[in-house]
Amino acid sequence: MDLHADNLSVTLANRHVISDIGFKIKPGVLVGVLGPNGAGKSTLMRALNGQLSVKGDIRFGEHDLAVIGPAARARLVAYLPQQRTIGWRLTVRDLVALGRLPWRAFGQRASARDEAAIERAMEMADIASLSPRIATELSGGEQARVLMARAIAQETPLLIADEPASGLDAAHQIMLMRSLKGLAAEGKTVLVSLHDLTLAARWCDEVMLLNEGNLAALGSPETVLSDENLARIYGVTAHRAQDGNGLIIAPVGLTETAPTS
Amino acid sequence: MKLCMSLILLVFVLFVVSLLVGPAELRVEDSIAGLFAGGSEAAAIIMREIRLPRALLGLAIGMSLGLSGAVLQGFLRNPLAEPGVIGVSSMAALGAVLVFYSGLAGSSLYALPAGALIGALLAILVLLAIAARQGSTLTLILAGVALSSLAGALTALVLNLSPNPFASYEIIFWLLGSLKDRSMEHVALALPLMAAGWFLIALSARAIDALSLGEEAASSLGISMSLTRFLIVAGVALCVGAATAVTGTIGFIGLVIPHLIRPLTNRMPSSLLLPAGLGGAALLLAADIAARIVLPAGELNVGVLTALIGAPFFLWLVVRARREML
DSSP, X not given: OOEEEEEEEEEETTEEEEEEEEEEEOTTOEEEEEOSTTSSHHHHHHHHTTOSOOEEEEEEXXXXXXXXXXXXXXXXXXXXXXXXXXXXXXXHHHHHXXXXXXXXXXXXXXXXXXXXXXXXXXXXXXXXXXXXXXXXXXXXXXXXXXXXXXXXXXXXXXXXXXXXXXXXXXXXHHXXXXXHHXXXXXXXXXXXXXXXXXXXXXXXXXXXXXXXXXXXXXXXXXXXXXXXXXIIXXXXXXEEEEETTEEEEEEEEEOTTOOOO | OHXXXXXXXXXXXXXXXXXXXXXXXXXXXXXXXXXXXXXXXXXXXXXXXXXXXXXXXXXXXXHHHHHHHHHHHHHHTOTXXXXXXXXXXXXXXXXXXHHHHHTGGGTOTTHHHHHHHHHHHHHHHXXXXXXXXXXXXXXXXXXXXXXXXXXXXXXXXXXXXXXXHHHHHHHHHHHTOOOTTOOHHHHHHHHHHHHHHHHHHHHTHHHHHHGGGOHHHHHHXXXXXXXXXXXXXXXXXXXXXXHHHHHOOOOSHHHXXXXXXXXXXXXXXXXXXXXXXXXXXXXXXXXXXXXHHHSTTTOOOHHHHHHHHHHHHHHHXXXXXXXXXX
């Protein structure tokens, strides 16, 4: 199913946070959502998940995500908020199992399919060994992986993750991107906001670059993350290299027109 | 499951003990005969019209308070939440106090409960009006705190203006909370309302589980926040309004019980609901039995007893096991 946004605008407290964005994303694509702080990445992701009232169209296949009910939406879209909340001293497994709520009727026990989804999500987030641990006692990076697994366990055709890589060590950042790539390869649409340019360049099929609520560019990482765009939007100069697995972009300095705010 | 079975057994035992304790010195066999059939007329009256309604109310109100505390803590992700927090208890008490003050209390058995219920309903309507416009749970807590203080101030005002010392004494005594001298009419009045409240609370079970992950994640898991807010606010208001209507204010059960029971569960908010309800019933029955035994002549108000035991216990709980609070 294509993810299709048209004339999408979001206004929060009388400020245009997203202005008239339009894009189309095909299934099976891992999309990195990039942009400086305050560019509107989180707002866009919340809007796509129906958390905000929006102007314009958001369609996923034949579904209108702007008006769909929460129960039906939860079977189409999984969303990992940037804010990491774990309310009680729950075990890792119980937390991941919450991802199966949309698929279970009231009072129904977890089915074999639920169990399999939970196990698989924990494998993908590399937390299977943490299964019986109390989640609130884990490190920040471990908690991030637990919450990512919760979203993966939801097994929806569209996955939206807001900064899932922040706080992760180098190995787990790579594992995360590999898992997301794997989900995309299964035909899911995956949107992930990132700050690490190299992670985005090496793993994402497409990159969406936001700037002050506008869609500055959408396309392959090579074209979108050009020196010109990095200078204009991030205000940085970057060292670029290429190895067998793709692009490496290391920001090394500020341009003269660097944003001061 | 094992936990629930043990709690059901405990509640049953305390219920029976509650039936057997009282100032009238009935023998056990007379009590049983009086309850069912064949006993002396005095025993029948004592059992059916004094002790049975008291035990039934202890059970149902304890259940309501325990459930309300558990569901509010889950909903607000706040281990300090309890029915008093959203202002329903104090508004219900204010409604009842106004009935006392106006002198309507003597006119009908239903006047006092009706006042408390109207107070509780008013509290819900205000909370829903505020919460529906301004979606966050923080708004709900703050509105509840404001409502609580307002109701407290108005109650104090009524006491201040009350025409004679006897009226103030009556009001204060009622505010302390007691299960004494309640009739089957009280049971018939409060039980259906509380049962409706239990039902609404039970319907929110999935939502409070999902809310462990925060409001945005819960919403992405298919939870309608507005529906959940309605279920919980209305459910708690029915429970607490009906309870306050017939017994006055009984505090701390909604706060302490979820803390006591939570470590015995997997800590998933929904799996706390039923055990917390049963635990609340057991605690109130036990406190009401104790209130009759400790001071047989004067009889302690059970609301005083729960507060006297509950508050220090809660403090101890906080100090001893801060991590266990969650």
